[in-house]
Amino acid sequence: xxxxxxxxxxxxxxxxxxxxxxxxxxxxxxxxxxxxxxxxxxxxxxxxxxxxxxxxxxxxxxxxxxxxxxxxxxxxxxxxxxxxxxxxxxxxxxxxxxxxxxxxxxxxxxxxxxxxxxxxxxxxxxxxxxxxxxxxxxxxxxxxxxxxxxxxxxxxxxxxxxxxxxxxxxxxxxxxxxxxxxxxxxxxxxxxxxxxxxxxxxxxxxxxxxxxxx
Amino acid sequence: xxxxxxxxxxxxxxxxxxxxxxxxxxxxxxxxxxxxxxxxxxxxxxxxxxxxxxxxxxxxxxxxxxxxxxxxxxxxxxxxxxxxxxxxxxxxxxxxxxxxxxxxxxxxxxxxxxxxxxxxxxxxxxxxxxxxxxxxxxxxxxxxxxxxxxxxxxxxxxxxxxxxxxxxxxxxxxxxxxxxxxxxxxxxxxxxxxxxxxxxxxxxxxxxxxxxxxxxxxxxxxxxxxxxxxxxxxxxxxxxxxxxxxxxxxxxxxxxxxx
Numbered sequence: 001x002x003x004x005x006x007x008x009x010x011x012x013x014x015x016x017x018x019x020x021x022x023x024x025x026x027x028x029x030x031x032x033x034x035x036x037x038x039x040x041x042x043x044x045x046x047x048x049x050x051x052x053x054x055x056x057x058x059x060x061x062x063x064x065x066x067x068x069x070x071x072x073x074x075x076x077x078x079x080x081x082x083x084x085x086x087x088x089x090x091x092x093x094x095x096x097x098x099x100x101x102x103x104x105x106x107x108x109x110x111x112x113x114x115x116x117x118x119x120x121x122x123x124x125x126x127x128x129x130x131x132x133x134x135x136x137x138x139x140x141x142x143x144x145x146x147x148x149x150x151x152x153x154x155x156x157x158x159x160x161x162x163x164x165x166x167x168x169x170x171x172x173x174x175x176x177x178x179x180x181x182x183x184x185x186x187x188x189x190x191x192x193x194x195x196x197x198x199x200x201x202x203x204x205x206x207x208x209x210x211x212x213x214x
Numbered sequence: 215x216x217x218x219x220x221x222x223x224x225x226x227x228x229x230x231x232x233x234x235x236x237x238x239x240x241x242x243x244x245x246x247x248x249x250x251x252x253x254x255x256x257x258x259x260x261x262x263x264x265x266x267x268x269x270x271x272x273x274x275x276x277x278x279x280x281x282x283x284x285x286x287x288x289x290x291x292x293x294x295x296x297x298x299x300x301x302x303x304x305x306x307x308x309x310x311x312x313x314x315x316x317x318x319x320x321x322x323x324x325x326x327x328x329x330x331x332x333x334x335x336x337x338x339x340x341x342x343x344x345x346x347x348x349x350x351x352x353x354x355x356x357x358x359x360x361x362x363x364x365x366x367x368x369x370x371x372x373x374x375x376x377x378x379x380x381x382x383x384x385x386x387x388x389x390x391x392x393x394x395x396x397x398x399x400x401x402x403x404x405x406x407x408x409x410x411x412x413x414x415x416x417x418x419x420x421x422x423x424x425x426x427x428x429x430x431x432x433x434x435x436x437x438x439x440x441x442x443x444x445x446x447x448x449x450x451x452x453x454x455x456x457x458x459x460x461x462x463x464x465x466x467x468x469x470x471x472x473x
Binding site: 117118123 | 272274306307309313314318320321322323324325333334337338366368382383
């Protein structure tokens with residue numbers, strides 16, 4: 001019993017790193033993804049193409065490779081980042097690309113009539129996007145964003161390769177030390193708890209944004 | 215009718231409007247004038263270019279050649295055969311003189327009825343909510359939907375939504391109202407309430423251009439009827455003469471099918 005408590009406390013310590021990486025990535029990648037999606041649909045050819053290239057690279061290579069690149073390759077050209085900053089950079093750039101594609105699909109699913117109504121009322125493109133299109137888009141993309149967010153919780157475990165003591169690495173260390181599988185179960189419970197909270201939050205958000213549906 | 219045809223009372227003037235979608239020429243040189251207080255009904259078979267004509271007026275479609283004047287100012291003018299549009303801000307201002315009502319209503323679904331009316335005056339005219347709210351509420355009373363002001367559009371019937379859409383356009387105090395088949399998406403029993411609202415507007419001498427399939431409305435509420443087919447204006451006249459004694463055989467055939 002005492003040993004279990006010790007395991008839980010150790011893993012709790014590790015989950016601080018996990019949560020930090022998760023929350024900061026989310027807070028940075030969502031707005032960045034929105035900006036990228038707006039650039040993609042802006043009609044500015046060069047900008048749109050550039051974003052397409054960025055998304056292709058981020059989605060076309062493993063997140064693990066991107067992590068290793070930021071961590072090992074950037075110092076070679078003189079850019080030295082702390083462990084957590086390196087992880088945050090790779091995660092944010094990667095997730096922003098996925099979020100951008102979800103936002104873009106959401107924006108493009110809004111009926112042309114909404115743009116036309118706003119235009120005939122004299123609204124500018126910026127006003128139309130900010131007041132009419134994006135609020136409706138957010139409602140529609142909540143389910144896929146929820147999915148991606150839950151993926152992010154689990155992807156945080158990839159930072160074990162940077163030798164950072166996140167939730168899973170702490171658990172594995174104890175398993176290897178004691179030859180006891182319990183820490184893995186404790187880790188699983190921690191992940192499940194986090195995704196449970198996220199699922200609940202997104203359910204509330206969907207209900208909130210769904211109040212105007214028939 | 216005090217239908218004075220003085221030059222300064224010309225609200226809209228289209229000259230030799232041509233428009234093609236790819237290989238298809240949808241407007242083949244439309245000439246059209248609308249005077250202050252006039253209610254113009256545009257009728258014709260689908261694909262005749264009547265909706266496109268309306269959509270060219272407020273720049274939802276761009277024209278290939280010709281010119282459009284709104285209250286004496288050029289939205290687009292013809293220079294060496296090409297259509298040259300006014301600068302974006304000027305073009306937005308001119309288009310802003312016109313309100314538009316769509317076949318599919320196009321209300322903002324994430325806003326209440328009242329918010330739908332208040333949005334553009336706040337964003338575009340920079341009015342405060344306190345300034346626009348009484349105006350919006352009066353408009354809702356006028357179209358008989360004041361009680362629904364806090365409802366979301368999805369809770370309203372099609373007829374109610376279209377009346378909100380009319381009120382929303384009126385909240386911008388337009389000089390001209392454009393209607394693009396405003397009753398075509400409605401169940402027959404709901405068209406009456408929308409047409410009634412439109413008749414009331416006409417009675418207040420609002421300048422209106424109405425693309426419609428409602429022959430009764432064209433006959434009773436319009437001052438002038440235009441019949442279009444294949445991208446041309448085939449015939450026009452006052453409704454009495456037009457419906458009683460159409461001159462062109464295409465008009466005769468169309469009216470025979472409609473009645």
